[in-house]
Amino acid sequence: MQLKTLAAVAATLIAAAPLAQAQERITYKSAKSGSSYYQMGVEIAEAVKAGTDGGMIVTIEESQGSVQNVMEVRARGGDFVFTTPPALVGAAQAGAGAFEGKGDPAFDEIRALFPIPSLTMHFVMSEASGVTDLAGMEGKTVLLGKGSFGATEGEKYLELFGLTGKVNLADAELSNANDALKNGQIDGFVTAGSWPAPNVIEAAASTGVTVLSLSYEQIAQTGRTRLVIPAGTYAGQDADIVTTSLPVAAFTTTKMSDEVAYQLTRTFWEERDRMAEIAPWWAGVDPTLMEAVEVKFHPGALRYYEEAGIALSDAQK
Template sequence: MFHFKSIMLASAVSVAAAIAGIQGADAQTRVTYKSAASGTAYYQMGVELSEAIRSGTSDAVVLTLEESQGSVQNVLEVSVRQGNYVFTTPPGLVRQSQAGEGPFADRPSERYAEIRGLFPIPAITMHIVVGGDEGVIGLDDLEGKRILIGRGSFGATEAQRYIDLFEMGDRITIANAEIGSGPDALKNGQIDGFVTASSFPTPNVIETAAGMPISLVSFTDEQIEATGAARQTIPAGTYPGIDEDVQTTSLPVIAYTTTDMDDDTAYQITKTFWERRDALAQNTPWWGGIVPEMVGNIAGKIHPGAIRYYDEAGFDIPDELR
């Protein structure tokens, strides 16, 4: 009899454990995270963020990464996505989507009004890299140099805008975009410098600095204001030989969701991101550039769940973002 009761008790415990496991699985919140193509820095950030959220919430929230063809696609998918969808994009594209402008002019959707901000991720930062051991130089020091700015990318477009803005077209030579790789061309003496835009520290600048001395262009306060772009500081020591802070510009990038996400999930994701930010930065330095002031770069409204965390943590959130 005792043996029979022991078997029944063991069976009951097993069933209870199975039910608890099922309930635990049901309690797990799954979130789709869409950022960039596999192999890019922003996809790698997604991998790192996914692990940080998973471990920081003890598996209560799991981010599933999806490849993307870019920020425009990420925003366009808001019109058809349901549920917990998190995506990354520059805030300017959110403004355009909600105004029905730019790439969204022919594809309007009322769903764009439901986009809500969560937190900033590493910005696309302008780097103007020049051969030489000066370390930090100014725009005027580019005079007479051959600079590769590329073609078609954000960095190339922004570099050309600055060349026109500061009337540098007659003072520098724009290298043929067909040259290809900036680091290789600089090492081979085909050019004197190149422009690249990415989160920092960016691999191609690290690669260049590992093989030769480099300098970076630092903008003055007046020059940054004239560009109308967001200010970005690349801290001293980010790259070999660069022993002073570099003042440059950047294109902010934000992690967004929609009103489909419930407040508790948005709160949990946002809280975990900020609590894990320092640990993320220890593993990959590009997270170290994220500071609370960057929350102000969010376009549109911040998700109420994220607002709850920001109020608890004492962040200064402008009224227009609430």
């Protein structure tokens, strides 16, 4: 009997061994392929694999946008991570905005993990235009682009600051902005994305530009989050740029285990400096961005932040 019992125990242990050594697999849904946020997902996947010695594998899924990402939590399991502005999570949980009439109990189970680079507004004007503030855009030709967050936000700011109808809006795609700026067809362009923004880097290096700052009063009018782009980020930029941003973060749901959420969050922060060596936009991600993530954090992530001494508000716990 003893031999049979021992054999049964041994067989059980052998069968369980592959499970103990199995890789943890995560699906990360962010943005359209080719976008900066899709590339960030690729960088996170590589960092997590390296930081866990292959113990955690992240697979990137293309997305059509943040609203879709939030909606998908209704049918996803504990391996699902997605990115979106925290404000959209709040809207989903309140059944407001894009989620009006589409409420679901699954939205209440969304929990934050960590911030990623914010969508940052850049008002980029050529040095030749002589424009140094938003008021100076009057009478100039500016490219806003079409259909993007930056275009919608840029149009909103023109209205807020009394520039509607006073700025000539170029009818072209944002992808043509640098060529149009070089050729003098436009005086500037508006773009939103993580900083440093590749198209702004190119414009600063090839044409020479001034990235405009907003005053405290102007930022307050926009209702957006204040963000500072440090001096020296772009060629010829001798002073900090003060602008607005839309925070973005990585989220999961309570279906994810505390241990997986802890390991994923811990690995992200421990690998952040190495990611910044490869892609400078990670240098802008630090604990100061946590305040803008006004959503409850996953218990596993909370464990990491407590260990790291990163304070969170009562509403985030």
